[in-house]
Amino acid sequence: MKLHQSKVDHLNQITAYDHESIHVNQERYAGSLLVLPDAVHSWRPTQFSDLTEDDFASLLQYQPELVLLGTGANIQFPHPKLYAALSAKLIGVDVMGTGALCRTFNVLVAEERRVLALILHK
16 A cells, blocks of 8 residues: 655655555565664564564664554554563553554654654565
8 A cells, every 4th residue: 555655854754565565765675674763674573473572672772752563464462561661661552553553653753753663574
């Protein structure tokens, strides 16, 4: 699905997605991703069952206000103990399908929020 981009020239926007890839600023990425307003990184877990406490704890280095976790077409909720390090710092974790994550990320970036998107994508 192609998304309409907000007027945020200097920050990342998710411009399209499908079942195989995510496009950030028109550039295609395959595999699991960590997307920040100003950076894109590959992310270790390749599927939901790979998620660990360390995966979430490592996100503290980015100092996000909010973490969005996209689990594909089917929403799957991780056990709260997996993201306890984030919760302890009052960083919210919202779980949603990939389409909703893409739209939500773009809105929050346009509002200049420090959002971090985690996209599990084979």
